[in-house]
Amino acid sequence: MKAYINAHGIISPQRTFDGAFFENGLEEYTQPQMHCIEPDYKEFINPAKLRRMSRILKMGLGAASLCVQRGTQPDAIVIGSGFGCLADLEKFQYAMKAENEQLLSPTPFVNSSHNMISSQIAIALGCNGYNMTHFHAALSFENALLDTLMLLNSGDAQNVLVGGIDEITEQLFSITDKLNIWRKDNCSNKNLFEGTHRGTLMGEGAAFFIIGTKPNNGNPVQITGTHTFIDGNADIVSEAADFLGTLNLTIADIDTMILGRNGDAENDCVYDALENCCQANIVHYKHLCGEYRTSSAFAMWLGANILQRQQIPQCAIKRKSGKNNYSNILIYNHLNGTEHAFTVLSK
Amino acid sequence: MKSEEELINDLKAQIIEALSIEDLTPADIDADAPLFGDGEGLNLDSIDAIELVLLIEKQYHIHIDDPRTRRTILASVRAMAKFILENQKE
Amino acid sequence: MPQRVFITGFGIISAIGNGADETLASLKAKRSGIGRLELFESALSNIPVGEIKKSALELSELAGIEHNVHNSRAFLLGLIAAKAAMQMAGYQKGYNRMGMIGSTTVAGQDLLDTYYTQMLDGTLVDAEMHRAFTGADATEKIAITLGIKHNVTTISTACSSSANAIMNGVRMIRSGLADTMLVGGMDSLARFSLNGFNALEILSPTGCKPFDQDRNGITPGEGAAFLVLESEAKTAGKQKYGEIRGFANFNEAYHQTLVNPDGVYAEAAMRKAIETAGLQPADIDYLNAHGTGTEANDLVESKAIKSVFGDHLPHISSTKGFTGHTFAAAGAIECVFSLLAINNNLALPNVGFSTPIDETGIVPVTEPTSMKINNIISNSFGFGGNDTSLVISKAE
Numbered sequence: 001m002k003a004y005i006n007a008h009g010i011i012s013p014q015r016t017f018d019g020a021f022f023e024n025g026l027e028e029y030t031q032p033q034m035h036c037i038e039p040d041y042k043e044f045i046n047p048a049k050l051r052r053m054s055r056i057l058k059m060g061l062g063a064a065s066l067c068v069q070r071g072t073q074p075d076a077i078v079i080g081s082g083f084g085c086l087a088d089l090e091k092f093q094y095a096m097k098a099e100n101e102q103l104l105s106p107t108p109f110v111n112s113s114h115n116m117i118s119s120q121i122a123i124a125l126g127c128n129g130y131n132m133t134h135f136h137a138a139l140s141f142e143n144a145l146l147d148t149l150m151l152l153n154s155g156d157a158q159n160v161l162v163g164g165i166d167e168i169t170e171q172l173f174s175i176t177d178k179l180n181i182w183r184k185d186n187c188s189n190k191n192l193f194e195g196t197h198r199g200t201l202m203g204e205g206a207a208f209f210i211i212g213t214k215p216n217n218g219n220p221v222q223i224t225g226t227h228t229f230i231d232g233n234a235d236i237v238s239e240a241a242d243f244l245g246t247l248n249l250t251i252a253d254i255d256t257m258i259l260g261r262n263g264d265a266e267n268d269c270v271y272d273a274l275e276n277c278c279q280a281n282i283v284h285y286k287h288l289c290g291e292y293r294t295s296s297a298f299a300m301w302l303g304a305n306i307l308q309r310q311q312i313p314q315c316a317i318k319r320k321s322g323k324n325n326y327s328n329i330l331i332y333n334h335l336n337g338t339e340h341a342f343t344v345l346s347k
Numbered sequence: 348m349k350s351e352e353e354l355i356n357d358l359k360a361q362i363i364e365a366l367s368i369e370d371l372t373p374a375d376i377d378a379d380a381p382l383f384g385d386g387e388g389l390n391l392d393s394i395d396a397i398e399l400v401l402l403i404e405k406q407y408h409i410h411i412d413d414p415r416t417r418r419t420i421l422a423s424v425r426a427m428a429k430f431i432l433e434n435q436k437e
Numbered sequence: 438m439p440q441r442v443f444i445t446g447f448g449i450i451s452a453i454g455n456g457a458d459e460t461l462a463s464l465k466a467k468r469s470g471i472g473r474l475e476l477f478e479s480a481l482s483n484i485p486v487g488e489i490k491k492s493a494l495e496l497s498e499l500a501g502i503e504h505n506v507h508n509s510r511a512f513l514l515g516l517i518a519a520k521a522a523m524q525m526a527g528y529q530k531g532y533n534r535m536g537m538i539g540s541t542t543v544a545g546q547d548l549l550d551t552y553y554t555q556m557l558d559g560t561l562v563d564a565e566m567h568r569a570f571t572g573a574d575a576t577e578k579i580a581i582t583l584g585i586k587h588n589v590t591t592i593s594t595a596c597s598s599s600a601n602a603i604m605n606g607v608r609m610i611r612s613g614l615a616d617t618m619l620v621g622g623m624d625s626l627a628r629f630s631l632n633g634f635n636a637l638e639i640l641s642p643t644g645c646k647p648f649d650q651d652r653n654g655i656t657p658g659e660g661a662a663f664l665v666l667e668s669e670a671k672t673a674g675k676q677k678y679g680e681i682r683g684f685a686n687f688n689e690a691y692h693q694t695l696v697n698p699d700g701v702y703a704e705a706a707m708r709k710a711i712e713t714a715g716l717q718p719a720d721i722d723y724l725n726a727h728g729t730g731t732e733a734n735d736l737v738e739s740k741a742i743k744s745v746f747g748d749h750l751p752h753i754s755s756t757k758g759f760t761g762h763t764f765a766a767a768g769a770i771e772c773v774f775s776l777l778a779i780n781n782n783l784a785l786p787n788v789g790f791s792t793p794i795d796e797t798g799i800v801p802v803t804e805p806t807s808m809k810i811n812n813i814i815s816n817s818f819g820f821g822g823n824d825t826s827l828v829i830s831k832a833e
């Protein structure tokens with residue numbers, strides 16, 4: 001069985017929802033929070049369906065709707081989110097304390113349930129099939145993707161909507177900023193990888209895909225495999241080789257790697273060994289979407305575009321090798337050197 | 348004390364805000380149309396009913412004890428206004 | 438035929454006890470764990486709950502670890518159950534072909550409640566605490582403690598979470614990605630969920646009465662259960678406690694919180710679970726219902742049960758009158774109850790019932806009933822219309 005990316009809908013800090021990013025180039029941010037450039041949802045979603053929805057729910061339904069417009073109606077929905085519907089959780093938590101547990105509005109509680117994104121999309125699309133939410137930090141998207149591949153493999157679904165989604169909230173920024181995770185020097189995302197620094201830029205996004213067992217176009221991109229593991233002392237090169245081996249590939253077969261470098265020196269050194277063990281083109285993406293738990297869904301969108309367009313956007317190239325034909329891309333991302341995720345895309 | 352019509356106008360704006368009905372303006376809401384029910388009026392559901400009870404309690408300081416009276420009190424914007432006028436303390 | 442997947446170990450902790458023996462004794466004696474909230478302050482302390490009467494210190498001791506402020510209550514409950522499951526299955530540690538699927542709705546909420554304000558105003562700066570706020574942290578700490586490295590995930594689909602974790606563990610093994618999966622769920626009582634369900638006006642003021650005409654809402658509970666699932670090849674020479682033979686998940690696509698009054702997808706989930714098990718409705722001996730005790734759920738579930746089974750109803754009960762509704766943990770806890778039922782040939786009683794629902798007339802089992810049990814169906818229906826049914830069978 002093969003799995004093809006038959007449509008994507010992506011809302012990110014770049015102008016990606018309508019593809020203008022590829023003409024306009026990189027959107028610059030000089031604050032440590034990179035918020036999504038959101039479309040006017042009412043232009044393509046019945047406003048009645050948007051009622052009672054928080055921003056993340058709108059982003060999710062927006063990205064899902066863009067997918068369905070460009071692809072097919074899915075028969076299953078699988079979502080990965082690292083923090084889920086965080087703004088609503090914060091809102092209910094705050095109200096509960098402020099109002100001493102009296103007269104609380106139920107809406108933020110309902111919306112804070114982590115599976116509300118996949119449920120609301122199911123309601124809007126009328127999709128009664130399998131509906132799942134993976135909620136595991138930086139592995140959320142790949143776990144959702146693995147679930148998707150299993151559904152297609154077992155014949156339980158032919159077209160699956162899979163998405164990675166997270167939102168920035170002021171409170172999340174405030175707490176994590178005190179943990180010194182974000183750059184404090186107004187560094188531009190254009191210069192994120194210059195010099196040696198601690199800290200990175202906070203991002204968010206909703207990157208959704210329709211994955212099908214049959215390609216719906218003449219220029220298909222295939223998801224060859226995905227794998228996650230937890231290990232604070234991992235040998236990334238040997239883990240990558242082991243994983244590629246299960247797909248009958250070697251590191252030499254990989255012409256392009258998309259790595260989750262974010263400009264933080266301690267974070268980025270984890271990528272060095274993999275980058276140095278081969279001659280592949282090296283692509284980075286976190287200056288485009290910022291750092292967030294499901295940013296690797298953005299990386300998958302970028303990878304799919306590289307394979308289809310046979311071109312790497314100039315702003316995403318870290319190292320260019322002599323390989324100008326793109327056929328096998330390895331995406332690797334980690335969190336805190338503990339959570340690791342690989343995905344392979346092929347032409 | 349506000350007139351029924353003034354209160355109706357206030358309520359329409361408060362309902363739009365409390366239920367985040369972003370696609371409507373107060374002028375779009377018919378004060379006599381049913382708020383609940385399939386395909387009728389605003390087509391509200393039981394979560395909205397809880398939100399409207401909270402609205403009355405928080406904005407007008409009127410507590411609705413018996414849940415069974417809700418459907419009558421919340422039948423329309425006008426019914427809400429009448430209930431508030433009858434129960435508001437001077 | 439798809440590959441068979443067996444259960445070789447399980448662990449459980451809930452308001453009616455820690456471990457299989459205590460749990461079974463309570464079920465047999467109809468000893469409910471529902472009572473007063475004692476372990477934290479809340480404006481809702483008059484609401485009955487299914488609380489585990491053990492402090493964080495006592496739970497740490499049961500889990501065999503040092504007390505640490507970064508450990509959420511749900512994590513401690515999960516670790517106790519997961520360790521017991523591993524030990525029963527004969528594993529000291531995980532191995533390369535073992536994965537884990539945890540599930541939770543509010544893991545970390547107790548820490549969030551206590552430390553969030555301080556984290557926000559900066560009087561507490563603690564990266565580990567911030568990680569511990571999220572549900573994934575509980576799963577990940579259990580995985581690390583038990584040495585499980587590959588294919589670790591957390592599922593959060595409200596009240597069907599751990600039923601889905603079990604289903605997906607079976608799918609992982611059948612797809613050849615793992616030979617052994619540690620699967621289950623954990624949730625603790627927290628002011629957050631108490632207040633949320635109170636805002637939705639579905640908390641029972643008296644203690645839940647599943648399938649009763651005068652039922653008046655849910656009773657929140659807490660607990661955890663984990664199971665070790667293994668491929669047939671891996672179970673050679675091992676004691677098998679049951680088989681996950683069928684499963685199905687549907688989405689009602691109806692409303693965020695309200696159940697579809699026709700119950701069509703609850704019915705579809707049961708039908709497909711029975712069909713994927715290669716069974717007929719008549720083969721089901723006992724049905725462990727979702728049975729939360731809300732007006733809507735129990736009526737709709739009753740209708741769906743009648744549609745599937747017609748006049749030949751299996752023995753039916755909801756065990757939420759014992760434990761309360763343990764949310765994400767409910768599916769796994771009730772799967773363990775089902776294993777106890779199968780291995781002891783005992784249909785479990787439904788406490789809190791006296792009068793059948795007018796419209797459907799379903800009378801659940803009210804006394805522990807000895808009978809031959811080969812196949813059980815267990816229902817878990819969650820917020821967002823997430824309907825899952827599992828078929829659990831005697832291991833042959």
